[in-house]
Amino acid sequence: xxxxxxxxxxxxxxxxxxxxxxxxxxxxxxxxxxxxxxxxxxxxxxxxxxxxxxxxxxxxxxxxxxxxxxxxxxxxxxxxxxxxxxxxxxxxxxxxxxxxxxxxxxxxxxxxxxxxxxxxxxxxxxxxxxxxxxxxxxxxxxxxxxxxxxxxxxxxx
Numbered sequence: 001x002x003x004x005x006x007x008x009x010x011x012x013x014x015x016x017x018x019x020x021x022x023x024x025x026x027x028x029x030x031x032x033x034x035x036x037x038x039x040x041x042x043x044x045x046x047x048x049x050x051x052x053x054x055x056x057x058x059x060x061x062x063x064x065x066x067x068x069x070x071x072x073x074x075x076x077x078x079x080x081x082x083x084x085x086x087x088x089x090x091x092x093x094x095x096x097x098x099x100x101x102x103x104x105x106x107x108x109x110x111x112x113x114x115x116x117x118x119x120x121x122x123x124x125x126x127x128x129x130x131x132x133x134x135x136x137x138x139x140x141x142x143x144x145x146x147x148x149x150x151x152x153x154x155x156x157x
Contacts, residue, residue, distance in 0.1 A: 008049075009139075012136075012138060012139050013039065014153060015142035016039065016087055016089055016142065017039070017041060018146075018151065020149070021142070021146070021151060022088060024105075025090050025105075026088065028105045029088070029090060030100070032088065034053055034054070035053060035054070036052070036088060036089075036090075037051070037052055037088070037089035038050070038051055038053060038064055038086050038087065038088055039087050039089050041087065049066075050089065051064040051065055051066040052065055054071070061073065061075050090102050090105070092137055092141055102138065102145065103141060106141060106144050106145060106148060107148050110127050110144075111125045111127050112125075112126045112127065121136065122137075122140070123140035125140060125144055127147070133147065
């Protein structure tokens with residue numbers, strides 16, 4: 001089953017790991033909680049750096065379980081885990097608390113109502129007369145947030 005998991009692409013990881021984005025995520029999410037997604041830039045998890053906060057025994061000790069079941073213990077304050085090498089990955093949409101997900105962080109008044117369309121697995125968002133954002137849903141939401149927050153991400157093509 002672990003072999004079927006998708007490794008995060010480099011462009012998406014670049015958006016997530018930007019320090020300014022992480023600062024905004026920390027503020028919007030109100031700190032880290034159990035079951036939040038994180039990514040270890042040092043790739044603690046064999047092939048996949050992505051994991052989930054699965055336990056904490058005190059404010060300074062917590063563990064992350066990777067997608068393939070590998071568990072790593074951390075000894076730093078849970079509230080400070082944003083930033084290299086461990087970055088926060090807000091869910092694209094958080095059904096329990098929508099404001100903690102990427103969709104809930106977007107100020108939708110900036111985008112045209114008729115352009116929030118998923119088509120062939122792509123999210124298309126328009127703003128202004130001729131400007132638009134599109135891509136896989138998670139990446140499109142990250143791009144929308146960089147536009148909203150005035151953060152520039154340089155991605156190599």
